Amino acid sequence: MLTHSTRRWLAGLGVAGAFVAASASPAVAAEEAPIxxxxxxxxxxxxxxSEGKIDSPLLFASEPVVVQGLTVTYDYRNLDGVVDITPDSSTWGCETPEAGVLACTDPFEIDLYEWASGGLFSVVMTPTAKAADGATGNLKVTVSAEGLAPASHTAKVRVGEGVDLAAPGEETNISSAPGGTFSAPLTLSNAGKTDAKGAVAVFDLDHSIRPDKQFSNCTYDDGRLRTCAFSEVTAAGKARSASLSYTLGKDTYAPGNEYGGYNWLTVAEFEDFNAYLQAGGYSVGKPGDGPVLSLPEAPSKVAARGFQADTDPMNNWSSMTIKVNGKNGxxxxxxxxxxxxxAGDVVKAALGVRNDGPAALDFSRGGSPVTKIDIAVPQGTTAVKVPEVCAPLEGDQQDWENAGKPGAKLYRCYPDVFIGVGEKQTVDIDLRIDKVIANAAGTVTINAKCECEGFTDDLKPANDVAKILVNATGGSGGGDGDGGSLPITGQSTGLIAGLGALLLAAGVGGYLVAKRRRTRFVA
Known part of the structure; x- marks a missing residue:
């Protein structure tokens, strides 16, 4: 089990892009502790x-470090005669020191962080011609670098029967007002020549899309639908379908659009995906308290045996768009x-934003509007400690190369991708009082203009600026704050991105980039 925090794990998955990567705060390591x-x-x-799959390891360090001679070694001797491992076309610097071992080295300096970085040293895993359904083995992956002790992880690799699960290619379009109920189909087709023995639907639904009813073979996290597992056998060339009822949250922003969808995995592929989630400290949730949801059309059921893997994951995704009617800002x-x-004191300022509703704001889809928090440091003070979610601002350009660097007079910070009604999100900045000046003032400005698309439909723009007052002689004007760091997620116990995006990072849903209407937010 990995020990680094959930938020750093997610950053490594590439789900939330540059903002999350910039915002993961390094842990304070014990003095002299080795990296x-x-x-x-x-x-x-x-x-x-099949032609196999392409994947890469997730690499990280106990604290940020620049490494030289980063090497990943793939030891697949335990898979002899079952799976071959070869470098992907994007991977270079590889050699085979002995049969069943592939070692790849990057001679350049590489930054490693406490959040896991993927995409380096990609390899192709191909079943051999004699590999049969049910064959298993272990792949040992070791990372090393100059001056640092190596670390290893062992992954389970299985070869199974090939099937081709498919979902409808066309998008489902629905209209609803906040608080309204609507239904959408859940359809599984078998586009291959082999019967599919069970399947699991993994859902990626915007926060506003909530299940109207729970089922015992589906899982839920904080009331949100995550997965549904089915044991029915879908015969080759056949399809089966059910209808799911949803409610659009009363706190849904309107007018606008909400997005959702589901992706089909074989039973074995879901086991792989679930192991990946658990390693990062995640869970797909708990079973619902309702009846069993079935996929009607074929009455026969048999227990799945052996393993199955999808031969064409490009057709597994189905999406829906809900046009949200009305006005709810x-x-x-x-x-x-x-x-x-x-003079000389260091004081902590908790600065940020609160959502007074009535609508929640979900910025988790790429291309969606975002809000910014610009912080002007009060005169007579110096910012001596700044979280990495904040970057120095020059004009309208934030300098993410120096994210978290003290000493700037103006910073731009980004809040979480979801801000619920009544929720406060603040960032702690330590200010050193260099000179006592009565009523020294700085500002916190939200919804700041920038080169990217911004949230411009604030119901009360007049309260988008608050003062940071140091040694005020009278009056307040500072606004109310809420101690604690700016959270990476508004709901610490839930998945901060849809499971569809995690599928993308897990290597079982890379096609989602092309299939989804929108990708996840990137600052």
């Missing part, structure tokens, strides 16, 4: 006779602070 490397490789099920309020101290 430790880490690696993780997904458990993988391959279809016999949000009032974002800037949160400033009022501080006092003597």
């Amino acid at each position: 430790e490397l880490g690696a993780y490789f997904n458990d993988t099920t391959l279809a016999a006779g 949000a009032d974002l309020v800037a949160l400033g602070a009022q501080l006092t101290g003597d």
